[in-house]
Amino acid sequence: MGDGKLKSSEDLNKKLARLATGGQPRVLDLFAGCGGISLGFHSAGFQITAAIEIDPKAVRSHARNFHPDDVERHAVPRDITRTEPTLLCKELGLGNVRDAIDVIVGGPPCQAYARVGRAKLRDIAEHPEAFKVDPRGNLYLRYLEYVQAFLPVALLMENVPDVMSYGGHNVAQEIVETLESIGYVARYSLINSAFHGVPQMRDRVFLIAFRRELGVVPEFPKPSRYIALPPGYAGQRRVALRLVDILGGSGYVAPLAADPELPAAVSAEEAIGDLPPIHGSDVRRGARRLDGSHRMAHSGTNAVSDYAARMRDWPGFEGGPDLDDHVIRALPRDGAIFSAMPEGAEYPAAYAMATRMFEAKARRQRLSKGTKAWEELKAAMVPPYDPSKFPNRWWKLRRDQPVRTLMAHLGKDTYSHIHYDPTQARTISVREAARLQSFPDGFRFEGTMNPAFRQIGNSVPPIMVARLARCMAETLAAGIAQRGKV
16 A cells, blocks of 8 residues: 555544544535535534635625634635635644545536546546646536545535536536545435425435445435426436436436325425515615615514424524515516416516506507507516517416525526515515525525525525435444444
């Protein structure tokens, strides 16, 4: 055995010995955003030691929530392509790289998968500088370089379903094979968060790996909720899995089917129905800073569901008697349309409804088609987007179902998630978006409304992550216990 392998074995044994005596697993969150993955691991008993995030507002959100006593040091935006592991440890006072971290987590941005292949991914094992050849699309290589440097006992990666079938590559399988070449046992699965207690139908790929020395194989949590997913999800999954079926590979684990006898998936109404009503017609334009100046009392009259109670009382992130960040965009043109839309309606129905309302008003005012007054009224009442090109641009929540996937585009507009209550006639608030992504009421977002929406949409649902983290903790404990018997 070479000196490098011997030293790696010593470093690994030191970490496992610390964990065996009850030490908290220390987590490094890469591409951390505001901290959805961090929060899930935190709630499962892991210690959030450090994070890397390039967005200034997102990293400050992360620091405020996980390092409230040392915000300024942890709130520094860091570009992972320019931040070496040794520099990160020095700046955060983490000591030696090999001793600092037990678990690495994160979701590298889903860029340029087609440029990543088996040979190039494996370069990282022998040639750590290979990443620098093409940093745009190879952030996975940077993630793997950090794995090489920190030698975690376990890791988690998250990404969109397209990671399994992009440009002729199943990147997830290629990452599995690369991790196995550097001493890990890795598996990945396609999981919908609605089956795990999140009020959102969100398909994502999760990859889990453990050091081979532990003698364990990654497992994934069993569903705790049931929903019959809309028909479109089956088609999307077939597309995402086509290379898994064609190329095979030992890495993919099919998710367990949810038992129809399980409790129903958490609905939109269970998630946000207890929150104070906001009427869209009462909201005026202007920036809204999330600094406590928009705090309001919990005056909602609806019952508090088990899910809502969890959001109010999440240990360490309790919401208190008042509600923060329950703010919305001012959309005066569209309130009447929002109110008239049936639950589950999309943009074509909204456009047709707006057109009918406009035409009726134009007739009442006896406006001639094509006149300046007619055109001005149309612009004031009818959205400008072609319904044939933007069928999913708008969507009104169904109160009795989980919502569709929240995306980063929430930072630009929130028409993809229109509140189901016709009397409120508005899109969702920042706090409602957080609830639907399973962030508790005590979690704080940095900046104004738009950056907060973007942070939430970019996040991984903490409740989904918590289930994965608990599963990982159990597997890790079993591996450590087995080693102790040898």
